[in-house]
Structure formats: structure tokens, C-alpha cells
Amino acid sequence: MVNQKPRNSRSRWVGSEFMTNVRLQPIANRDDRRRCLQRTLSFNHRFWNIFSAISGGLAIFACLPVLGQGIASGQSLFTPAVSTLSGIASAAFSSKDSATGVITDVFMGNGSTGPFMLSYSEPQVGSQLVVLNGRLLVEGNDYTLNYTTGQIILKQPLPNGALLRVSYKSFGGKQQNSNMPSAVPLQWQLAGNQHGWLRLNSMLQSNTTGGGLPEVQTNLQLHGVTAMGTASQLTAGMFVDLHGGNWLRRSGVVLGDKSAWKGGNFALQMNRAGTQFNQSDAAGISAGQQNMQAALNLQPLKQLSFSLNAQDFQQLGAPPAGRGASDVISSTRQQFSGAMNLQLSGGTQLQGQRNVNTTAPAGGKAETVTQDNVNLVQQLPGHTTATAGYTANNASGGAGNSYTQTSSLSLTSQPTSQLQLRGSFQNVVGVTPQNQESLGVGYTPISKVPGLNLNLSDDEQFIPSGVVATRAVNVNAPLLNNRLKIAAGVSQYLAPGQSLYGSSVSAMAQINRAVSLQGDMQLRWQQLTSSASSGTMPASNTYGVNLAVQPTQSIKLTGGFTRNPVTNGQVMRALQENVGLNATVGALSLNTNVSLQDLYNGAASDVDTFSLSLKLSPYDSLQTGLQANNLFGGVSGGQQTYQLGFTHSLGNIFDFSLAATLTVHNGMGQLNNQPDYGAQAQLGLHF
DSSP states (O other), X not given: OOOSOOTTOOOOOOSXXXXXXXEEOOBOSTTOOBOOEEEEEEEEGGGHHXXXXXXXXXXXXXGOGGGGGGXXXXXXXXXXXXXXXXSOBOOSEEEEOTTTOOEEEEEEOOSSOOOEEOSBSSBOTTXXXXXXTTEEOOBTTTEEEETTTTEEEESSOOOTTOEEEEEEOBSSOBOOOOOOOOOEEEEEEEEEETTEEEXXXXXXXXXXXXXXXXXXXXXXXXXXXXXXXXSEEXXXXXXXXXXXXXXXXXXXXXXXXXXEETTEEEEEEEEEEOTTOOOHHHHSOOTTEEEEEEEEEEEEETTEEEEEEEEEEEEEEOOOTTSOSSOEEEEEEEEEEEEEEEEETTTEEEXXXXXXXXXXXXXXXXXXEEEEEEEEEEEETTTEEEEEEEEEEEEESTTOOEEEEEEEEEEEEEEETTEEEEEEEEEEESSSOEEEEEEEEEEOSOTTOTTOEEEEEEEEEEETTEEEEEEEEEEEEEETTTTEEEEEEEEEEEETTEEEEEEEEEEEEEOSSSEEEEEEEEEEEEESSTTOSSOBOOSOOEEEEEEEXXXXXXXXXXXXXXXXXXXXXXXOOOEEEEEEEEEEETTEEEEEEEEEEEOSSSOEEEEEEEEEEEEOSSSEEEEEEEEEEEEESSSOEEEEEEXXXXXXXXXXXXXXXXXXXXXXXXXXXXXXXXXXXXXEEEEEEOO
16 A cells, blocks of 8 residues: 555545454364464554554564663553553654645544543644544534643543544644554464463553654563362463563562361462563553462361451552662551351351451551441341341541441341331441431232232431432332333422432334334423422433334344433433434345434434345355445534455465454544544464
8 A cells, every 4th residue: 555646636645554363263172272373563654654664573572672662761652551551642643735734643542531632732622623533523522622632531441552643734734742652563473372371462652752763662471370280270471571671679479378178178379470570461560560369268067167368568659769670668558357147947047247457658557447247147037137237437547537237127027928128227326327228019910910010119317417218119010911012100309308200111022023213302301409399301201212123033124312312321412313224135234223303402413324245155255345334413514434355264274354444534624624544354273
């Protein structure tokens, strides 16, 4: 691929991205145990010559850690480590088109929401296009942009490995970005099975000192599990950073043993990772922590069991200036816990537990918290269980002394197969005394119709300032031989000076074999003050209807609309409509969907998808697709993404697939069209 202007085309290839994945997956035997040799490489086309020169030498990266000597002290390039860092992330690659003045910055995913700093300050208002893996993001809904500092903050974390592309014009000049590394991962799995693996990771990033080849770092990862006899298992892991410098601060180790015998088991574990450790995702341990833990479980009698657990935890910190190069201990925590369980006759069970936690900051005063728990569980007639509990918390040390005591009584009962009861009472004596009570009833009026039930609940908390209560009633009713299902509920939340009420109704009907209908409604009503005669009816009530028609096994039509949909517990003020078609005719499969969202404020967006799959032979298939995203209203724009893929497979021996994408952007403000290109290849060998 050559970076040049195509003939008979007015568009320029500016800041485009190219992605290639190559995977080799051998099968060790018929049990499908595979050893994987995987390489993942993502790069910008403007660095094509650099990557071509380096790719031929990837096999000797493990032997040439000296290539990474140009990396600044304390800098890490391993991709999982980015998610553990905090600060401002800089662009992995940046380019500027001299003819149009359009700047393109590409950020690699780091598991955070940012902020991500643009390469040039003072971006022109409305000139930006922000694209995540080919999807156009909407300002305000998906991200915020500071037009003075040039910092972008996402509403959702940017996943590791994802590409965030920002194109814009700028009134300012190139600025000095904060140096959070963004890297391209190259991974070789040299060996691996169900007992462990050996990996070599090389990380590549553009030279932060300006000019020259991209910088390289290598990590060696070894993790294995060995059976020491039939009742013991040893776990060992070593994660070495070959970058150089203080290897103890950059590396990690995991050691563990589990042994079992009749009547008990024992576990011992030790792990340590320096403050600059950057392989937490693979190792399962956190940077800057040292932890030693021992656990013992004994059951000398069938009715009696004991458990003991001891842990010593040290939080490590960077060494102060002039104090050497090794990590120092910033805080410590020791924890000890013991538990006993005794089963007596007559359905009586006695449980006891003590926990002692001692924490001490470096140079500070230690604090100890002791917690004692005693529970008496009694089985009663009528499928009833009663539990009496006592808890005492005693804290002493740096923050002074405090004591809290809690007594509780709970009861669960199922007197009949159709009735379930629960109740509890709790008394807390301490700094803030309070009482809590909870009642619940579940009733199934017809035993032969288990889906028909009524549930009532009442939870109240008595505190010095008043009562906080939550009450709810819910009904579920299957009708017409389960072809019609109705669910309805009413809830109330009361607190000093506030009252909230809500109700919901949903119904799902299977009209006939081919047609199904579902409807939902949620009404929300709130009274802001206890003295108000009437509350306010917010405009955030939710209404929704969805229809599915499947005249044949191979054709399905869907459609629906939702007013103020609820996403992740949050109400979005919008009208959302969608219609879709899924059809299969012989070797041809078709999937289409059109979704429109109106935000009530003059802004709207739609997402139109179309995909077609053709089975060319028992071993070959061709896939093509189109996704169009459009914005309307105050800020107009959009994009179209074209997809094409091919897959070939031959039994369990060989498979190969190719995929390519082309994304074309509509103009937004004064920004010219800029296409994005992506390609992916996957190769699998099985033997």
C-alpha cells in the first residue's frame, strides 16, 4: 500500500489507519488442545516503510533488548500497563495535511476515558471528526472537547487495542503532550497448554525523542502449574521486563502451593510486583504490591470444621530522590481470621468468626480493627429457618477508638408450596444508632401455574432524622397457555422531605406462530417536598412497543419504537424507532436494520446496517456489508462504512480469512472528507 493520491479522485489519503492480524493456531491432538503463535500489528500508513524494515527483525527482538535503551527511565510500553496508569494520553501517531490544514491524531486504547491531548492546541470549533473503530462519535453524548487546551474526555473508557481517530483544524501550534505511552503490541506465544504458557511480548511505539526508528521493548512471561503428587499442586510464574534499568521494580513473580488430605487442606501463596510492573493483565497481580497469604481448613469431625487465614500485605512506593533505586514500603496490612462451624442435634447450627486487621502507613500510627461474629441458626417446623446474630466492631489506633454493636433476628419460611415469607429486624448501637426492619411476601395463587405470582416488600430504616422506606408490589401473570405474559408493579420511596413513586406495566403476546408483540410502559412521579399537595409529572416516562413477524423459518421482520428508552439504568430523553429484516434463501443470508433516534432538541441520528453472506461452497463464504451513521440538526455529518470479507476452511486442518473496511465521512463544518481504511488477515494451521 503506497501513500499517494489515487488517480481520478479528488480525495486525499490523510491519516488513514491500517490493521493486520496474523494468527497461527496448531492443534496438538484430537482433544483440540492448541498452541497458538499470534502476532498482532497495528500501524499508520505513514510509517509503512519503518514497519516494513522492522518486521523482518521481529524474531530476534528477544535477543536484542538493547534496542529499547532509548526509552526514558520509568516509561512503560506494554499495552495492559496503560490501563493502570493515570494522566493525559498523547497521540500514538499524528499527521498534518499541508494542502487542507487538517490534522489527524490516532490514539491507542488505554482502558481509560482520558483526557486525550490533541497534538495541536486550540482546535477549530465544529471542525473535528472523532471516530472510534470506524464509528463516528457525537460531541456531548460520547465525548467532550476543551477547545482551549485541546483535550478530549470520553464518556466510556477506550478499550485496550481500540483506535480513536481525531481529525480537526487548529488555530494554535503544536504543543508538548504529556508522555503517556501508546504502543503497538507484538505477541509470540512460544509454547502453551492447559498447564501453562511461555510468551514473548514486544511493544513498539513512535520515538518520543523525535526522529529515528520506533522504540522497542520486550517482556518474557513464564507461567506454569505442576502437580506434586496426587494431592499437591505448585504454581509458579515469572514476568520479566527486558527493557533494562532496575529489573526488580519492573518485574513480577508468583509462587503458590495447594495441598489436600483427608480432613483438611492447606494453601500458601506469595506474589510481588514492582511499582513499574506493566504486565498485570497477564500475571493477575497488581503493580506495587507484595502479598503473602496462608490458609488452613480442618474438619476433624463431620459436625465440626475450622478455618484459619493469615495475610501480610505491603504497598510499595517509588524510592524518594537520593534514596537508591529500589521500591520502598509505603504501608502495611496484616490480617488474621478464624472461623468455627458446629452442627448440633435438632437442626441447630452454631457459627463463630473473628477478624483482626492492622494497617500502618509508613512513619504513621497503626490502627487495628477487630470484628467478632456469632450466629445461631435453628431449623423450625414448616420449612422455617430462624437466625439470631451478634456482631461487635472495635477500632483503635490512629483515628481514635470506636465501638459498634449490632444485634439481629431474621426469619424465612415457606409454610406451603405457594407461600414464601421473610422478615428481619436489626438494632445498631454506636455513633449513629438506628433500627432496620424488612418484610417480604411471595405468593403463587395457583400451584399449577408457577409463573403466576404476587410479591410484596417493605423495607424501613429508622434514623434520628426520620424514616427512610421503600415499598413495592409486583404481579406476574401468564395467560392463554403462556401465550400472553403480563407484569405490573408499583413502587414507593419515602425519605425526609422527599417522596418518589413509580409504576410499570409490560406485556408480551405470541399472537400466533408467526407474530409476537411486546409492549412496555414505566410511569415516574415524584413529590419534591412532604408538604406539597401534588408532585410534578416528569417528561421522562417510558413507552415502548416491539413487533416481530416470522412468516417462515427463514424470514423474520422486526420493528418497534421506544420513547425515553432506559440504558444502563439511565433514562435517555429521545424517541427511538427501528425496523429490521433477517432472511435466508439457500446459500444467501441477508440482515438489515434501520434505527432512528430523535433527541427532541432538533438533533437526530440514524444507524443503517446491511450485511449479506454468501456460502460459495462447503468450505468458502463471502461476506459484505454497509453501515451508515448520520447526524442531523445543529451539527450535521455522518459516515458510511463498507465491509468485505472472505473465509476459507478445510476441515480441522486449515482456515484462512480476509476482511477489509472502507469508511467515508461526510463533511462536518469546514472539514473535508477523509476516508479510513482497515484490513485484517487471519491464518490458522491445525495439526
